[in-house]
Amino acid sequence: MAPPLLCGFARQEITPDRPLRLAGIGGERLGRTVLDPLYVRALALEDRGGRRALLLVFDLLYVGTALAETIYAAVSESLGVSRDAVLALATHTHSAPQTSEEFCRGDPVDERYREAVSLAALQVAEQAISALRPASLSSAEGAGAPAINRRVSVPAWSRMFPRLRKVKVLNRPNFKAYSDTAVTSYKITFEDGRYLWIVNAALHAAVHRGEAYSADFPGYLPEQLRKRDSSGNCIDALFLQGWAGDQSVRLTTRLALSLHPGRLVDYLMHPSVFARDAGPPELAAIADRLCACLDHRAVLGATEDDDLVCRHHVLDAPLEGGGLRKIQLKSIKLSGMHVLAVSGEPFASYRRSLELTGRHVMTVGCLDGPFGYLPDARALKEGGYEPDRSIALFGQQARFAAAAVERFKDRTQQLIDAQVTSE
Helix, strand or coil: CCCCEEEEEEEEECCCCCCCEECCCCCCCECCEECCCCEEEEEEEEECCCCEEEEEEECCCCCCHHHHHHHHHHHHHHHCCCHHHEEEEECCCCCCECCCCCCCCCCCCCHHHHHHHHHHHHHHHHHHHHCCEEEEEEEEEEECCCEEEEEEECCHHHHHCHHHCCCCEEEEEECCCCCCCEEEEEEEEECCCCEEEEEEECCCCCCCCCCEECCCHHHHHHHHHHHCCCCCCEEEEEEEECCCCCEEECCEEECCCCCCHHHHHHHHHCCEEECCCCCHHHHHHHHHHHHHHHCCCEEECCCCCCCCEEEEEEEEEEECCCCEEEEEEEEEEECCEEEEEECCEECCHHHHHCCCCCCCEEEECCECCCCCEECCHHHHHHCCCCCCHHHHHHCCCCCECHHHHHHHHHHHHHHHHHHHHCC
16 A cells, blocks of 8 residues: 655755846845855645645745746656646745845846756755655644734824835834744655654844845754754755735844934834844844744644645736736645745734634745735734835735735635645
8 A cells, every 4th residue: 555645855956156146135236155045945745635736945036937937847747747746835035136126126136046046946856756655644833933024104203204204114023013934844754763853933044134145034944943852864855935014033132222313203203123234143032033933743644545646736816006916826735734825925913813722733924036025914004014115016006905814814715624624
C-alpha cells in the first residue's frame, strides 16, 4: 500500500553576483554586499493517489505575474503539476532585487536576474519532486510572534501644524491596536529522522535596511532551529509570509527629545518609532522568537482517503467609483495541512475575522503578482499610506470600496470551509 504522504525538498541560492537595485522602502538602495544569501526553496507534496502540489518560496519582495506565469507553465508542462497546485510565494524581504512588474510600475526589472531566478525555480522544483519520499506531518500553533500594528492615527490637535494638516496616519508602533501574533507551523519528518519546518507568521520582513542583499529575519530561521536541536537533523525551514499589511516587527526605539518645533511635535504626539537597519544579531533574535513558538506539537495523522485538494479562485474586489481589482486566491489541503494564499497584503484583522476554531490553517500573503494592500474597514475610513498613497505604486486607479472588505471575508471563509468539508 502506498504511503499517505510523500514530501520532497530542495533549495538553490539566488543571490545576485553584481549590485542591483533593492526593492521596497524607496530610495536608491543597491545590493553592494551580501549580509546573508537569498534562496528559492521548493517543497513537493504527493498524496496516496499520486496527486501533487508544489510550494515555491522565494526570498524576494514579490514574485510578480510574469515570473510566476513562466514558472507555472514550465512546471505544468515538464513536471505534470497542475497550475492550481503550484504556489509561488515571496517571503517579502525588502533587501532583494525587483522581479515584479506590478510594483513601482516603470521601475526597471533586471531581466537577466529574473531569468536566473526562473531557471533556479524550475531546477529546485524538479529536484524536490525527484526527492519525494514518505514523511509524517505534525503541527504547532501558538502566540508569540514579535508583531505590532504600524498605523497610528494623527490626533486632531496636531493639524494646527502645517506639515501635518494632510497627514492622517503615521507609520509608528501602535501598542493599543490589534496585532496578530499567531505562529502557525508544520513539521515534516522523514523516515530517517531528518525534518524541516514550514513557519507562517504576519511580520513585515523589512528590518534590515542597508545596502546589502538579505533574506531579512526569515533567512535566520534555519540557523536558529538548528541551535535548538543538537541532533543535526534539521534540514531547513520555509517561511510563509502572513497577512501583514498593517504589521511590522516589534523592534522599537524612542525619539530623542528636541526643541526643534517639528521634532518636538513628533515627540509629543508619539515618541516611539521603529528601529531601522537591524544587523545579524537582531535578525537572529527575531527568528529565535519565532522558533520558541514551535516547541509544542500535535501529530497530524493521514488517512487512506486523505486526498490532495487544490483550489484557485479569482476574486473581483470593487473599487470606489466603479472598476474591479482582481485578487488571486489559492488553497491547498493535504494530511491536515491547510494553506490559503492571497496575491497581496491583507490586513491582520482579516485572519482574526475567520472562523478557524479547530482548524490549523496558514493564511499566507505575497502570492504571484501583487495587487498591493487590502485594508480593513477601519483603515478605509482612516486613510493613510496603505488605503490611499500606496495604490499608485501598484498601478491601481482608485482605492478599494467598502464592499471589497466583506467580499474578501466571505470568499476566504468559503475556501476554508470547502477545504474542511473535503476531509
